[in-house]
Amino acid sequence: MVVVPRRQRSKDKIVTDRKSLAAILAGLRASGKVIVLTNGVFDLLHVGHTRCLEDARSRGDLLVVAINSDKSAEVLKGKGHPIVSEDERMEVLAALTFVDYVTTFEEATADALLDQLRPTLYAKGTDYSLKSLPEKDTLKKHDIKAVFVGDKKSHSSTKLIQKIKKKKVD
Secondary structure (H helix, E strand, O other), rough: OOOHHHHHOHHHHHHOOHHHHHHHHHHHHHHHOOEEEEOOOOOOHHHHHHHHHHHHHOOOEEEEEEEOOOHHHHHHHOOOOOOOOOHHHHHHHHHOOOOEEEEEEEOOOOOOHHHOOOOOEEEEEEEOOOOOOOOOHHHHOOOOOEEOOOOOOOOOOHHHHHHHHHOOOO
């Protein structure tokens, strides 16, 4: 009989208890790992998302993705959003090989996440700049470097939803 070790399952990457995630990341940071944090709604995952996430992961040793909860996604994007539930969005993101941990947050900005998780880098898409980042003061307070990742924003879940609505179903 041959024993084959089981690989990490995608669901094992989902850590919704931020206190536990902070402890995991503190240990990794203490061992010299560069931790990259990014956040967003990630509703209807598309190529723009994967390009940003893959680029973010290339900047460090680990990528932590924080998704907006269903409640906060609705506040940000409007009634009827998100299309995909937070549990399913987390599971899809966790299945990506370049994502190391996935969590969720309720707050309007990522300030509390940054305070608690203390990543080395904070990655956002190219539609942001240092001036437009709501979390810029928190980044400065903790000496967290902002990096802007992915290609020029030309994809969006909102546009994808509009495209689907316009198509005739045969």
